Amino acid sequence: MKYFPGILLMIALTGCKFDSNSDSNKSITVKATGITKPVLLSESISNTTHEITRDGNIVIKLPDGQKMYHLEILKTNQQSCGLDLQLALTCSEGVCDTRYEPVCGKEPLAGVQCVTTPCPTDRYKTYGNVCEADIANAWFALSGECGGLDELATFHIEPAQIVDLAVISILVEPYQLKSKSIEDDTLTLLFEVAGGCGTHEFSLYVDSDFNESAPPQANYTIGYQNQDDCEAMVEIEKQFDLAPIKENFRRLFPNETGNQTVNLGELGNYVFSID
Known part of the structure; x- marks a missing residue:
């Protein structure tokens, strides 16, 4: 799960299951509790959605040959829901x-x-x-x-999170950054990590105060949690929406308009326009 102090954020869960006998008829089981209104899940690899309407074990079949899955909560109908690493979907009425x-x-x-x-x-x-x-x-x-x-x-695409880096604690496990590129508002990163059959969660945290330079520089930290017990070296691509950096620039420099640049150090320059 991804948490910011006091806030439960969109959950992305990746995992894999192996069947030693056959690649066909693979399935994953979601254990649902507290369901009072339909909850919509997405399995992004097969591009399917699944509506959970009751408590109990919900079996989601995967296409033949698919060994990896990526489940994500899309809609909860005003319930507070969480999906943990054991595929337990827990909801409660939010007030x-x-x-x-x-x-x-x-x-x-x-x-x-x-x-x-x-x-x-x-x-x-x-x-x-x-x-x-x-x-x-x-x-x-x-x-x-x-x-x-x-x-x-x-x-x-998960947004960059604008935070005060001096007051938050961020878990960063070992990774290697293989490549990076910025196109429009999208930052694309390619990581090499140990794994092959579990979850890898990346988040981009950008400091709310920019360094005074030309162009302004934004310090950042890439949070990374490796929930993968496999030891092969695998490459994982992750994208981030940089638009929150643009909004933070507006706050820091309210009189600036036109084309602007914020330097993100090793990640490159983010170029954008402010009306």
């Missing part, structure tokens, strides 16, 4: 208080059907507090209102 301590998050758009790919399937949205973001299963982007990002439709 949030009325305090206004806004956060900006990124959530899936309900009911979006793509005719061509890629297409915008997510949006940035301001939530009244972290509880409301939790209920929506939103990825955390930055504290406060979304500002220029509010209601922006975008791709289903």
Whole structure:
């Protein structure tokens, strides 16, 4: 799971199962509890969705030959849900208080059907507090209102998280960065890690204060958790949405317009435009 202090974010889970007898009829079992409204899961490798409507063991069949799976919660219908590494899906009715301590998050758009790919399937949205973001299963982007990002439709890519790096603790296990590129608002990273049959969770944390330089420089940390017991060396590609960095730039330099650049050190320069 990915957590920001006080907020449960969009969950991505990757794993694999092996059948020594055959590659056919493979399946994974989700153990659901607390389901009061339908929960929609996505298995991204086979590009399928699965609606969970009851408690108990839910068997999801995989296509013939598929050994890896990637499950993700897409929609919870106003429940607070979590999916752990043992595929236990646990939900509860969420009731949030009325305090206004806004956060900006990124959530899936309900009911979006793509005719061509890629297409915008997510949006940035301001939530009244972290509880409301939790209920929506939103990825955390930055504290406060979304500002220029509010209601922006975008791709289903985890956002960079704008945080105070001096006050948070981030788990970073060993990895090797093989390549990196930035195109528009998307950072693409290729990692080499030990594994082959389990989960690998990467997150990009960018400091909320930029260094005074020309162009401004943003310090960052790549959080990485390896839940994979296999020891082969594998390559994993991960993308991040850099749009929250643009919004943070607006906050730090409110009088700047036009083309701007933020240097991300080893990751390269993020070039964007502000109206």
